[in-house]
Amino acid sequence: MRTLAIDKVIPLVLFIAVGYALRGKFQKPVAVGAIKTLIINALLPAALFLSTIKIDIGQGLLSLPLFGLAINFFLLGIGWLLTGLVIPSKEKAKARSLILMFASLAPGLTVYPFTQEFLGEQGLALAGLVDVGNKCFVLIGLYALGMYLHQRSVDTSHINLSKFKTIGLTLIQEPANLALLLGLSIGALNLGNTLIPEIVLQALQRLAACTTPMILFFVGISLKPKTLQLRKILLILLVRSAVGFWFSAAVLILFKPDTLAETLLAVVLPQSGLSLWPLLYASQINMLDQEQYRRTHPTFDTEFALGLLSTSIPISIGVNLIIFSNSAFFILPSHLGLVGTILLLLFSIAKGTGNREQGTGNREQGTGNKNYHNS
Numbered sequence: 518m519r520t521l522a523i524d525k526v527i528p529l530v531l532f533i534a535v536g537y538a539l540r541g542k543f544q545k546p547v548a549v550g551a552i553k554t555l556i557i558n559a560l561l562p563a564a565l566f567l568s569t570i571k572i573d574i575g576q577g578l579l580s581l582p583l584f585g586l587a588i589n590f591f592l593l594g595i596g597w598l599l600t601g602l603v604i605p606s607k608e609k610a611k612a613r614s615l616i617l618m619f620a621s622l623a624p625g626l627t628v629y630p631f632t633q634e635f636l637g638e639q640g641l642a643l644a645g646l647v648d649v650g651n652k653c654f655v656l657i658g659l660y661a662l663g664m665y666l667h668q669r670s671v672d673t674s675h676i677n678l679s680k681f682k683t684i685g686l687t688l689i690q691e692p693a694n695l696a697l698l699l700g701l702s703i704g705a706l707n708l709g710n711t712l713i714p715e716i717v718l719q720a721l722q723r724l725a726a727c728t729t730p731m732i733l734f735f736v737g738i739s740l741k742p743k744t745l746q747l748r749k750i751l752l753i754l755l756v757r758s759a760v761g762f763w764f765s766a767a768v769l770i771l772f773k774p775d776t777l778a779e780t781l782l783a784v785v786l787p788q789s790g791l792s793l794w795p796l797l798y799a800s801q802i803n804m805l806d807q808e809q810y811r812r813t814h815p816t817f818d819t820e821f822a823l824g825l826l827s828t829s830i831p832i833s834i835g836v837n838l839i840i841f842s843n844s845a846f847f848i849l850p851s852h853l854g855l856v857g858t859i860l861l862l863l864f865s866i867a868k869g870t871g872n873r874e875q876g877t878g879n880r881e882q883g884t885g886n887k888n889y890h891n892s
Contacts, residue, residue: 529626530831532730536737543738552735556728557797562696564625564725565652568645569700570713581643585622585650588764588787589658593620595760602868603752610815613666614822617659617799619757621792622651626729627833628789632782635841640778647786649701655794656694663798667805667816693794732793736827745824748867753825754832755864761787762857766850780848785840790833791826 543549596619600612624644632640689695703712765784774780799817807815840847847853 529630529729529733529834532733533737533740533827533830536734537740538737540738540740549735549738552731552738553797553800556731556735556793558692560724560728560731562692563721564728565693566696566700567718567721567725568625569649569652569697570703571645581646582650582653584768584783585647585786586654587650588622588761589620589651589654591764592757592760592787593662595756596620599753599756603749608818609670610818611821613670614799614817614819615753615825617663617666617795617817618791618822618825619753621655621659621795622648622786622789623792623830624648624651624786624789626732626790626830628785628837631785631837631841635844636778636781640782643778644782644786647782652697655792656691656697659795660691660798663795663802663817667802670816733830736793736823736830739823740827741820741823745828746821747824747828750821750824750828752864752867754829755860755867757829758788758832758836759857759860759864762853762860766853766857769848769850769853777844777848781841781844784847784853785837788833788836788840790829793826796822796826 543552593616596616599619600615604612604615625648628644629641632644636643762784764787768774768783769780774783796819799819799822803815803817803819847856
């Protein structure tokens, strides 16, 4: 099982590597924009539609999408609090990027490969139901949040509520949201096998098959290691993983899942990597800053957001592989609480060490400037 899971993970990493190796061929913004447009308007809508028409929400399992939403809102609150600890107050674009990215989940890349191998089709179906709530939050909630943060950055004195009507219309018109709502409706009515012609399904399946490779390829060509603030990003992801384990421990104590599949999904889903969607939203809003407002300081730091996304994927894959391979340890709430506490202690130690090093550097710089002026 473990070998099969690793075999599924290696191609994911290779797609990022291939994109990074070919990034010189995609230096023009038009080329990168074309790939991003293809992903947003064609590939992801096809994948969303196919994944939702297969889900029978009438199974009395509405609690699972709500569980996905609970993870999102919990991480959103933690991310908002975390900005004050790891992001300097003057780096507002970076703080907004952290808030927007932190609560998103991408189980399709970092959970599904393991779920299918270790828990079978039943586990995969349960994960898909949980992901319905996450999809609604990421596609609708984070887009609205991104526009809210944009409005706050443009005019901090007040928020023009009338503009949220425009946001609502834009949400409805987005191909991905249309695909999500249409797919959920068809799935709820159990019409997936009768309403859609087989030839249309085959075309959508071939289109959706390109989604994961193109997303990872896009991450690879957009990656800039020289500007990647790896230490800060690792600290952020360390906290995210720690609070994820605490959240899972609380869920196991309060709700006591009946099956091993439900228990493991409650543990691994909060450890999912970050989603591409908020990064795409941030890029679109920054383009709006340039075209409409002619701002020199964009709303979001997309390079920082990309660093969070690209780093979270391999870390999430590694953590979830460890969880599935040692399930007997990770299904106990006490063990989850212990792991979360250890990770937070590591964060505190690393952050304290970094602050001392920064303070020493500032003092040395100040002493150097003083000696220069005296001479």
